[in-house]
Amino acid sequence: MGYDIERFLGQVNEGLLCCICRDVLEDPLQAPCEHAFCSTCIHGWLVHENICPEDRRTLLITQLRPLFRYMKNDLDKLEIKCGNSDNGCSMITTLENIDRHEHECGFGNVSCPSIGCSVVLERRNLNSHLGTCEFRTKVCPRGCGLTLLTKEDEEHNCIGELRTELELLRSEMICKLDDQNKEMQLRLDSQRSHMVQKSSHMQQQIDELRGQISRLQQDVRSLTNAERKRRQEMERMELEKQELIELLKGFQREADANKKGACRNCKRNEKITAI
Numbered sequence: 140m141g142y143d144i145e146r147f148l149g150q151v152n153e154g155l156l157c158c159i160c161r162d163v164l165e166d167p168l169q170a171p172c173e174h175a176f177c178s179t180c181i182h183g184w185l186v187h188e189n190i191c192p193e194d195r196r197t198l199l200i201t202q203l204r205p206l207f208r209y210m211k212n213d214l215d216k217l218e219i220k221c222g223n224s225d226n227g228c229s230m231i232t233t234l235e236n237i238d239r240h241e242h243e244c245g246f247g248n249v250s251c252p253s254i255g256c257s258v259v260l261e262r263r264n265l266n267s268h269l270g271t272c273e274f275r276t277k278v279c280p281r282g283c284g285l286t287l288l289t290k291e292d293e294e295h296n297c298i299g300e301l302r303t304e305l306e307l308l309r310s311e312m313i314c315k316l317d318d319q320n321k322e323m324q325l326r327l328d329s330q331r332s333h334m335v336q337k338s339s340h341m342q343q344q345i346d347e348l349r350g351q352i353s354r355l356q357q358d359v360r361s362l363t364n365a366e367r368k369r370r371q372e373m374e375r376m377e378l379e380k381q382e383l384i385e386l387l388k389g390f391q392r393e394a395d396a397n398k399k400g401a402c403r404n405c406k407r408n409e410k411i412t413a414i
């Protein structure tokens with residue numbers, strides 16, 4: 140929105156009026172067609188349109204440029220009354236200086252800066268209000284470091300206040316410690332249950348291995364038994380073998396002896412046949 144034309148002294152050139160609000164240009168921007176607008180007016184317009192509102196030629200936000208320098212100079216030189224003239228300010232200054240003046244104009248309205256105070260008053264009356272404002276604060280003059288409302292000054296008791304503050308801090312600390320404790324407890328619990336799971340899993344594995352070992356031990360035992368039986372069998376067979384060998388040897392000797400007898404006979408018979 141532009142500046143109300145009523146506030147200006149003397150004639151204002153038509154070219155320095157906004158094509159949208161028809162007031163005197165504020166933060167002016169210019170289209171390629173040379174129509175000029177307040178920055179807020181044209182940005183608001185281009186949200187829904189893409190044409191110049193004056194001649195309906197295509198217009199994009201990126202085509203907007205600052206006002207021609209000579210027009211800007213004319214604009215800046217216009218004389219304008221302070222916006223607080225209704226309150227009694229008689230200041231008349233150029234448009235380029237009006238913002239600075241209004242920012243510090245004694246007839247402008249300001250809110251009391253004290254927290255909790257809702258008084259709105261003219262800037263020139265602020266200091267006298269602050270002298271009596273019941274929400275004005277100050278640091279305790281007796282050195283406890285607390286900020287006091289001025290009206291509390293009389294009944295303020297440093298030691299009592301500090302004690303309350305201390306109690307507050309202590310209970311905060313206790314709460315915090317409690318929270319930390321709970322968190323640690325939760326963490327420990329979850330680790331514990333994890334460990335329990337792990338150990339029961341390991342116990343299962345141990346039990347399985349035990350079962351395997353005892354099965355293996357049984358196998359070993361039965362193998363050992365079989366081996367012992369086999370060895371006994373072998374020994375028994377060895378004995379039988381020895382006995383058989385002895386028997387054979389006996390037969391051999393007997394056979395040999397019989398053969399010698401027969402040969403003697405043979406020789407004798409041979410001689411007889413030879414003769």
Ligand SMILES: [Zn+2]
Pocket residue numbers: 140141157158159160161162164165176177180
């Ligand atoms: Zn405008």
Ligand SMILES: [Zn+2]
Pocket residue numbers: 170172173174191192193194195196
């Ligand atoms: Zn235009």
Ligand SMILES: [Zn+2]
Pocket residue numbers: 221222223224228229230240241244245246
């Ligand atoms: Zn003023």
Ligand SMILES: [Zn+2]
Pocket residue numbers: 251252253256257258268269272273274275
């Ligand atoms: Zn106040």
Ligand SMILES: [Zn+2]
Pocket residue numbers: 279280281282283284285295296297300
């Ligand atoms: Zn104090």
